[in-house]
Amino acid sequence: MVEPLAGLFGAFAVVLAEPILPYALAFAAGAMVYVVVDDIIPEAQISGNGKLASWASILGFVVMMSLDVGLG
Numbered sequence: 001m002v003e004p005l006a007g008l009f010g011a012f013a014v015v016l017a018e019p020i021l022p023y024a025l026a027f028a029a030g031a032m033v034y035v036v037v038d039d040i041i042p043e044a045q046i047s048g049n050g051k052l053a054s055w056a057s058i059l060g061f062v063v064m065m066s067l068d069v070g071l072g
Contacts, residue, residue, distance in 0.1 A: 033061070 017024075037057050044053030 040053050040057065041050065044050045
């Protein structure tokens with residue numbers, strides 16, 4: 001008896017959350033990019049490859065955005 005009620009509650013929650021889903025996913029993607037860059041750049045500075053890591057991160061972001069816009 002609990003599963004159908006929880007299923008209805010879940011369906012209702014999806015209907016309510018659908019309008020904010022793109023914004024929530026964009027926030028999550030930005031947070032993931034931040035965490036990766038925040039971890040890579042200091043480690044690269046220690047090993048002497050800070051500039052290379054910074055430029056590679058920028059280039060990777062540009063390629064990612066270009067593919068997103070180009071492929072839709």
